[in-house]
Amino acid sequence: MSLFLRLLFRNKLAGFGAVVLGLIVVLALLTPILPLHPPNETNTANRFLRPLSDGHLLGTDHLGRDLLSRLMWGTRLSLAVGFAAALVAGLLGATIGVIAGYFGGRTDNVTMRGIDMLMAFPYILLALAIVAVLGPGLFNALVAVAVVNIPFFARNIRGVTVGIAHREFIDAARLAGMGNTRILLTEVVPNIVPVVVIAMSTTIGWMILETAGLSFLGLGSQPPQADLGSMLGEARAALITAPHTSIVPGVMILLIVMSVNLLGDGIRDALDPRLRSGALSRPMAATRVKRAEAPAPKGDGLLRIDALETQFHVGPRIYRAVNRVSLQLDPGECLGLIGESGSGKSVTALSVMGLVASPPGVITGGAIRLNGQDLIGAPYELLRSLRGRKVAYIFQDPLSTLHPLYRIGDQLIEAIRVHEPVSHAEAHRRAIKLLEDVRIPNAAQRARAYPHEMSGGMRQRVGIAMALANDPEIIIADEPTTALDVTVQAQILALLDDLRRSRGLAILFITHDFGVVAQLCDRVAVMYGGRIVEAGPTPKVLAAPAHPYTKRLIACVPELGAGRRALAAIPGLPPAVDDLPPGCAFAPRCEKARDSCRAGEIALDGDARQVRCLFPEVTP
Amino acid sequence: MTPALKTTDLTRSFDIGKRLFGPPRARVHAVNPMSFEVPTGETLGIVGESGCGKSTLARMLVGLLPPTSGQIEIEGRALDRADPAAFGRLIQYVFQDPVSSLNPRKTIRQIIEAPLRNLHGMHGPALDARIAELFDAVNLRPEFLSRYPHEFSGGQAQRIGIARALAASPRILILDEPVSALDVSVQAQVLNLLAELKVKLNLTYLFISHDLAVVEAVSDRIAVLYFGSLVESGPAEKVFATPRHPYTKLLADSAPVVGRPLGGAQSGELPDPLNPPLGCAFATRCPRASDLCKRAIPELRVVEGDQFAACHHPLAP
Numbered sequence: 054m055s056l057f058l059r060l061l062f063r064n065k066l067a068g069f070g071a072v073v074l075g076l077i078v079v080l081a082l083l084t085p086i087l088p089l090h091p092p093n094e095t096n097t098a099n100r101f102l103r104p105l106s107d108g109h110l111l112g113t114d115h116l117g118r119d120l121l122s123r124l125m126w127g128t129r130l131s132l133a134v135g136f137a138a139a140l141v142a143g144l145l146g147a148t149i150g151v152i153a154g155y156f157g158g159r160t161d162n163v164t165m166r167g168i169d170m171l172m173a174f175p176y177i178l179l180a181l182a183i184v185a186v187l188g189p190g191l192f193n194a195l196v197a198v199a200v201v202n203i204p205f206f207a208r209n210i211r212g213v214t215v216g217i218a219h220r221e222f223i224d225a226a227r228l229a230g231m232g233n234t235r236i237l238l239t240e241v242v243p244n245i246v247p248v249v250v251i252a253m254s255t256t257i258g259w260m261i262l263e264t265a266g267l268s269f270l271g272l273g274s275q276p277p278q279a280d281l282g283s284m285l286g287e288a289r290a291a292l293i294t295a296p297h298t299s300i301v302p303g304v305m306i307l308l309i310v311m312s313v314n315l316l317g318d319g320i321r322d323a324l325d326p327r328l329r330s331g332a333l334s335r336p337m338a339a340t341r342v343k344r345a346e347a348p349a350p351k352g353d354g355l356l357r358i359d360a361l362e363t364q365f366h367v368g369p370r371i372y373r374a375v376n377r378v379s380l381q382l383d384p385g386e387c388l389g390l391i392g393e394s395g396s397g398k399s400v401t402a403l404s405v406m407g408l409v410a411s412p413p414g415v416i417t418g419g420a421i422r423l424n425g426q427d428l429i430g431a432p433y434e435l436l437r438s439l440r441g442r443k444v445a446y447i448f449q450d451p452l453s454t455l456h457p458l459y460r461i462g463d464q465l466i467e468a469i470r471v472h473e474p475v476s477h478a479e480a481h482r483r484a485i486k487l488l489e490d491v492r493i494p495n496a497a498q499r500a501r502a503y504p505h506e507m508s509g510g511m512r513q514r515v516g517i518a519m520a521l522a523n524d525p526e527i528i529i530a531d532e533p534t535t536a537l538d539v540t541v542q543a544q545i546l547a548l549l550d551d552l553r554r555s556r557g558l559a560i561l562f563i564t565h566d567f568g569v570v571a572q573l574c575d576r577v578a579v580m581y582g583g584r585i586v587e588a589g590p591t592p593k594v595l596a597a598p599a600h601p602y603t604k605r606l607i608a609c610v611p612e613l614g615a616g617r618r619a620l621a622a623i624p625g626l627p628p629a630v631d632d633l634p635p636g637c638a639f640a641p642r643c644e645k646a647r648d649s650c651r652a653g654e655i656a657l658d659g660d661a662r663q664v665r666c667l668f669p670e671v672t673p
Numbered sequence: 674m675t676p677a678l679k680t681t682d683l684t685r686s687f688d689i690g691k692r693l694f695g696p697p698r699a700r701v702h703a704v705n706p707m708s709f710e711v712p713t714g715e716t717l718g719i720v721g722e723s724g725c726g727k728s729t730l731a732r733m734l735v736g737l738l739p740p741t742s743g744q745i746e747i748e749g750r751a752l753d754r755a756d757p758a759a760f761g762r763l764i765q766y767v768f769q770d771p772v773s774s775l776n777p778r779k780t781i782r783q784i785i786e787a788p789l790r791n792l793h794g795m796h797g798p799a800l801d802a803r804i805a806e807l808f809d810a811v812n813l814r815p816e817f818l819s820r821y822p823h824e825f826s827g828g829q830a831q832r833i834g835i836a837r838a839l840a841a842s843p844r845i846l847i848l849d850e851p852v853s854a855l856d857v858s859v860q861a862q863v864l865n866l867l868a869e870l871k872v873k874l875n876l877t878y879l880f881i882s883h884d885l886a887v888v889e890a891v892s893d894r895i896a897v898l899y900f901g902s903l904v905e906s907g908p909a910e911k912v913f914a915t916p917r918h919p920y921t922k923l924l925a926d927s928a929p930v931v932g933r934p935l936g937g938a939q940s941g942e943l944p945d946p947l948n949p950p951l952g953c954a955f956a957t958r959c960p961r962a963s964d965l966c967k968r969a970i971p972e973l974r975v976v977e978g979d980q981f982a983a984c985h986h987p988l989a990p
Contacts, residue, residue: 568929
């Protein structure tokens with residue numbers, strides 16, 4: 054709760070809305086005990102008194118009734134009706150939506166077509182029709198406004214429910230012997246409550262306006278009862294001669310609706326888990342850099358990373374995702390970067406072109422040199438001209454990296470023309486050639502396909518073609534085959550290997566699979582807890598791992614052809630990078646760990662074959 | 674001896690392009706007639722690539738999806754398809770994604786309690802004792818019970834998923850890719866836990882995975898699926914060592930193995946499910962395909978000993 058309030062008030066406008074609305078609500082609640090004139094007491098002798106006149110702070114209306122009193126009582130009524138309508142519409146709409154979304158099929162079809170019919174009427178016409186049938190009156194206006202708003206909730210909640218109804222925990226509940234009603238009440242409903250609250254908070258303002266609209270037309274509250282809409286309606290005749298009678302309720306409606314909407318947006322942002330993490334602000338075009346000084350290069354190479362430090366600053370916590378990582382990639386070389394989830398391998402790769410999302414990502418130290426030129430802190434124009442042209446990326450899931458609404462040929466053409474001023478026809482010719490290079494059959498025809506029309510393997514080939522579009526020197530492949538089936542993975546790996554030899558590409562290959570590294574990479578670096586713990590030529594590292602972590606990780610991986618057996622496991626969990634132990638990060642899980650391992654920084658020793666361990670398995 | 678699990682000609686097809694009235698526009702056969710047996714206390718490994726029907730098969734076995742035709746027998750008794758709770762007491766499911774299989778708004782205690790209360794009518798001290806016993810069995814600390822799923826890592830969440838499945842006291846566990854969402858160092862912990870529990874509780878496993886090495890390491894027998902059909906089955910140590918079906922060989926050659934050059938880079942994709950081939954589904958990718966293969970669907974039959982293959986021209990060892 055306190056987190057919710059903090060998030061809410063982080064948004065200043067929402068805080069303002071909350072304060073204004075809070076004041077109005079408190080005043081409305083206190084109205085009966087405030088020293089006000091009775092709202093319906095007429096005094097025609099004092100009609101149309103100006104504001105600030107004696108005894109009538111806001112003046113009087115055409116029957117000489119005290120405007121302040123009528124305003125307070127009217128606000129009280131309008132707020133109550135608005136909240137009640139929102140509650141009724143929210144409850145009924147959510148119930149319909151949950152049932153339609155959960156049961157699906159024919160139930161869904163019939164209910165939602167009914168809802169569609171409701172939506173086909175212009176809302177004010179529908180509300181007028183309902184009031185015309187039920188007769189004028191505040192309660193009937195409430196019913197009309199609620200009914201008119203049901204479709205909004207029903208459709209919204211149905212969409213959310215469909216997503217939840219197919220989640221695995223619903224299947225699990227069914228296997229646990231629960232019936233449909235219990236699953237709906239105990240599994241589905243708790244998950245949609247936040248959505249209902251968000252939808253309500255953003256529509257209450259609208260409902261207050263609609264009720265006021267009906268009252269303005271004389272269909273809501275009946276004289277002499279005051280609500281904001283009817284006050285406006287009665288004042289309309291005297292708009293020119295006594296404008297204050299219209300302005301007073303008008304300003305109140307403005308204040309209520311504005312504060313409700315500001316607060317509603319704030320509640321939505323605070324409750325939405327995606328926005329909660331700070332993703333509300335769009336990430337910057339390049340990762341933020343806060344670096345004291347660039348370290349001197351320790352060697353050369355096409356791409357040279359020296360003591361790179363990338364961190365995520367989330368609130369008071371600092372996640373040291375990449376901690377003084379140094380790597381070197383030579384032309385035509387394939388370097389494998391291997392590690393478990395959270396080891397920092399992807400963040401290292403994304404840091405190269407400044408693609409780590411900021412906020413919360415910050416590069417706090419180190420240097421990344423491409424052909425000797427430091428890229429950290431380089432102007433965005435430079436990074437942009439290098440992205441894709443010198444260094445290209447291939448990501449894990451091509452379905453989410455390709456644009457779903459454009460044909461793949463057009464996406465390739467765009468990628469080519471961003472960096473090179475060639476004609477559309479020439480770009481098209483080259484796009485087809487690229488698709489042929491990645492061995493897509495019927496390239497010319499396939500170029501007209503949309504991403505969803507292709508299989509996972511074909512999409513990843515398009516991803517590779519995209520990376521090759523501008524003839525880069527380096528390809529950074531982030532788990533490009535993890536989402537693929539084994540036979541397709543073998544095809545993609547063979548393709549990458551061919552391309553690298555025929556084009557002299559350097560590849561930084563990120564993976565968690567030792568088999569893949571062994572088949573593709575010349576050298577390998579092993580990461581753990583944001584650091585490189587071991588590096589060297591692939592055959593040597595795999596045959597005789599020097600770091601205990603590498604050795605035991607390799608032992609965990611079952612090997613095909615060895616038959617049925619018990620597997621070696623590493624007890625414990627990988628460390629959280631916001632709370633790294635001093636010394637070796639692997640020490641808590643290591644059998645060989647001694648006090649000296651936990652004491653302080655351990656250096657990455659060695660030259661071609663490096664290891665960060667005081668008691669290595671073999672001497673490198 | 675009666676097998677723990679037996680299926681006879683189990684099939685499932687899906688209607689594509691449903692209309693309000695009249696027949697659907699097309700039908701896709703996700704699982705073609707499939708018959709197999711799993712003896713008590715054994716693990717049957719099921720491998721296959723995406724789209725081979727392994728998840729459909731698993732969902733039918735636990736009663737989440739009614740079969741189009743065919744029978745499921747558990748310990749000699751045919752199962753009533755109408756009642757998921759009847760399935761629940763005999764056969765349980767461990768999901769692929771441990772975190773999304775736990776309701777984010779419930780505590781671990783509420784999650785574990787559900788099968789105990791609903792399937793076995795437990796309450797009071799008996800319930801608490803059973804929960805403690807289950808948590809002990811999967812090596813989790815009791816203080817986790819009051820926490821919510823998002824506070825757990827993948828490996829811990831998968832243990833909770835296993836504890837929930839065991840809570841029903843089933844005879845059979847269907848493990849649908851139980852470790853593919855986990856890191857290798859944690860994967861081995863969960864696999865070893867499963868092996869221990871199997872011996873202790875005399876369970877029977879159906880272990881579904883796309884990772885050949887993992888399946889080989891945990892299974893007694895392995896069945897290979899391709900395009901909705903069983904193409905090969907046999908003892909775990911033989912299926913990948915001496916594959917008889919060309920598809921099994923392609924799978925085995927494609928798996929990345931330390932110390933073997935890149936191989937199996939053979940092109941080709943699954944046939945179109947809306948327009949299935951007349952003969953063997955693998956014929957278009959198969960180097961040994963003959964005219965016969967394009968005409969007639971091969972039956973699953975003994976190749977040698979207890980190794981079966983659905984192939985007109987099985988490979989020699």
